[in-house]
Amino acid sequence: MTTSVHIAVSGNKQVLVTTQAGQTRMQPGSHHSFLVHGEGAITVRELGPFVNEVSEPLVRPYAPEDGDEAQDA
Known part of the structure; x- marks a missing residue:
């Protein structure tokens, strides 16, 4: 069975x-x-760090960008 999980x-x-x-x-x-x-x-x-302006597209496949460092949420 497949379940859909919505994240906002x-x-x-x-x-x-x-x-x-x-x-x-x-x-x-x-x-x-x-x-x-x-x-x-x-x-x-x-x-990464705080975001002052979002970049398009809002949801996209992950690719490393400047300042990326995954942190425990």
């Missing part, structure tokens, strides 16, 4: 979401549904 980001930091399908960068103000199947897990961590 508020505040002033980006987050790194890790699922069975890979890693996703989410900006403040964004929201997205992720699918989890079987024993799959979702982890969410703060990413």
